[in-house]
Amino acid sequence: xxxxxxxxxxxxxxxxxxxxxxxxxxxxxxxxxxxxxxxxxxxxxxxxxxxxxxxxxxxxxxxxxxxxxxxxxxxxxxxxxxxxxxxxxxxxxxxxxxxxxxxxxxxxx
Numbered sequence: 001x002x003x004x005x006x007x008x009x010x011x012x013x014x015x016x017x018x019x020x021x022x023x024x025x026x027x028x029x030x031x032x033x034x035x036x037x038x039x040x041x042x043x044x045x046x047x048x049x050x051x052x053x054x055x056x057x058x059x060x061x062x063x064x065x066x067x068x069x070x071x072x073x074x075x076x077x078x079x080x081x082x083x084x085x086x087x088x089x090x091x092x093x094x095x096x097x098x099x100x101x102x103x104x105x106x107x108x109x
Contacts, residue, residue: 021052022075023059024091028052034059041069049075058087 021028031050037043051059062083063072072078079085 019050021055022049023051023055023078024088026052026092026094032056036073036075037069038065040065043069043073046073055088055091058091059084062087 019028019031020026021031030053032053033048034051034056035043035046035048037046059068059078072081072084079088
């Protein structure tokens with residue numbers, strides 16, 4: 001029985017553009033798509049951004065979907081938010097892969 005090789009996670013072509021999370025600006029091997037206006041709040045066809053899984057989880061752990069839809073519906077608004085900018089400042093200084101432990105905020109808005 002022939003063995004299958006696992007899928008390649010690192011680009012084998014050095015000319016392939018490196019990929020970065022649009023929030024933390026860290027390089028990541030995979031991304032998730034975040035609707036700037038959550039689908040449950042009418043954003044099914046809204047613009048989407050490419051985020052590392054940790055930033056995406058942290059974003060939804062800190063803010064409710066109604067807050068994301070009303071107040072934080074752009075990358076600039078997310079970066080300007082004082083609560084999330086503290087997380088981004090911390091995340092940018094982490095070494096290694098972009099997967100960190102995410103905890104739900106006690107005072108989630």
